[in-house]
Amino acid sequence: MTQDELKDAVAAAAIDEIRPWLERDTVLGVGTGSTANLFIDRLAALRDDFKGAVASSEASAERLRGHGIEVFELNSVGTVPFYIDGADEVNAHLHMIKGGGAALTREKIVAACAERFICIADASKKVERLGEFPLPVEVIPMARSYVARELVKLGADPVYREGVVTDNGNPIIDCFEFMIDDPVAMEARLNAIVGVVTNGLFAARGADVLLLGTEHGVERLTPA
Ligand SMILES: O=C(CO)[C@H](O)[C@H](O)COP(=O)(O)O
Numbered sequence: 464m465t466q467d468e469l470k471d472a473v474a475a476a477a478i479d480e481i482r483p484w485l486e487r488d489t490v491l492g493v494g495t496g497s498t499a500n501l502f503i504d505r506l507a508a509l510r511d512d513f514k515g516a517v518a519s520s521e522a523s524a525e526r527l528r529g530h531g532i533e534v535f536e537l538n539s540v541g542t543v544p545f546y547i548d549g550a551d552e553v554n555a556h557l558h559m560i561k562g563g564g565a566a567l568t569r570e571k572i573v574a575a576c577a578e579r580f581i582c583i584a585d586a587s588k589k590v591e592r593l594g595e596f597p598l599p600v601e602v603i604p605m606a607r608s609y610v611a612r613e614l615v616k617l618g619a620d621p622v623y624r625e626g627v628v629t630d631n632g633n634p635i636i637d638c639f640e641f642m643i644d645d646p647v648a649m650e651a652r653l654n655a656i657v658g659v660v661t662n663g664l665f666a667a668r669g670a671d672v673l674l675l676g677t678e679h680g681v682e683r684l685t686p687a
Contacts, residue, residue: 467497469585469676470549474501476674476681477547477583482509489513490540492573493527494548495520495566498583502547503527517543519573520566521630537576546577550584550670551596551663555687557582557670558646562599562663565629571661574668582670586677594642597622599663601633606658613656614638633660 464472481491493503493516503523506516507530515533517540518524524534548570550559559582561567574580598619602610607623614621619638627635643649646666653662673684 464678466585466587470498470583471501472681473583473585473674473676474498474505476683477502477581478505478509480581480672480674481545481547482512484544485509485513487512487514490535490543491516492543492546492577493518493523494546494570494573495523496549496564498549498585499523499547500526502583503530503532506530506532517573519548519570520564537573540576542576542578543573544578545581546574546579547581547583548574550582550588550665552590552593553582553584553588553670553673554590554593554646556646556666557673557684557686558593558664558666559669560593560596560598560663561665562601562635563596565599565601565624565627565635567599567663568601568629568631568661571665571668574665579672580668580670582673584673584675586675589675592642592644593646593664597637597639598641598643599624600636600638600653601629601631601660601662602636603658603660604634607634607636610656610658611636617641617652631660
């Protein structure tokens with residue numbers, strides 16, 4: 464199977480996971496990226512079975528609306544029963560690196576408001592130790608150089624993501640050569656650097672369920 468077929472298989476599995484719980488007033492949290500896009504496309508068939516969605520990016524909001532799914536502001540919704548999103552890396556504890564698509568801040572906010580985070584990913588995303596994928600850090604523009612120097616002190620090789628501005632108007636720094644032994648501690652450490660808006664470690668609030676697309680079918684994993 465191709466990677467895209469594995470992504471579509473987990474998108475379908477996520478639909479099966481949430482379908483029994485959908486009610487006419489349900490507002491879902493929906494993530495960003497190619498796997499989330501496949502989920503959105505499949506969600507279109509159920510659009511009359513739930514109320515709408517909160518999106519973690521302008522791109523996902525536009526895709527949802529394109530399918531006739533109403534998009535709500537998070538502030539008007541409060542909590543969502545499910546947040547469904549992909550990941551760049553995920554470990555056995557269902558800690559993740561996210562933000563490859565630069566949507567990490569809104570993803571983390573919607574995830575924080577979700578009763579359950581369902582991570583959908585193809586098998587290439589499952590790792591023993593997080594960090595092979597460069598960790599994204601969204602920063603306030605004027606703090607970019609300062610934050611980069613602090614990241615060097617922590618052992619990272621920070622690289623400014625040229626030409627990328629987040630939906631919040633901020634730049635991204637990607638941390639290369641930065642293997643992470645304790646994702647919960649490192650997430651908090653990075654958050655403490657002045658000028659950091661969000662870092663792409665989703666560990667304090669990891670996923671509750673991982674639907675992992677493998678050659679042998681979709682595996683349903685919960686945190687080790
Ligand atoms: O965090 C993300 C976007 O900011 C995505 O979830 C992550 O990059 C995975 O993307 P894809 O499903 O395209 O592999």
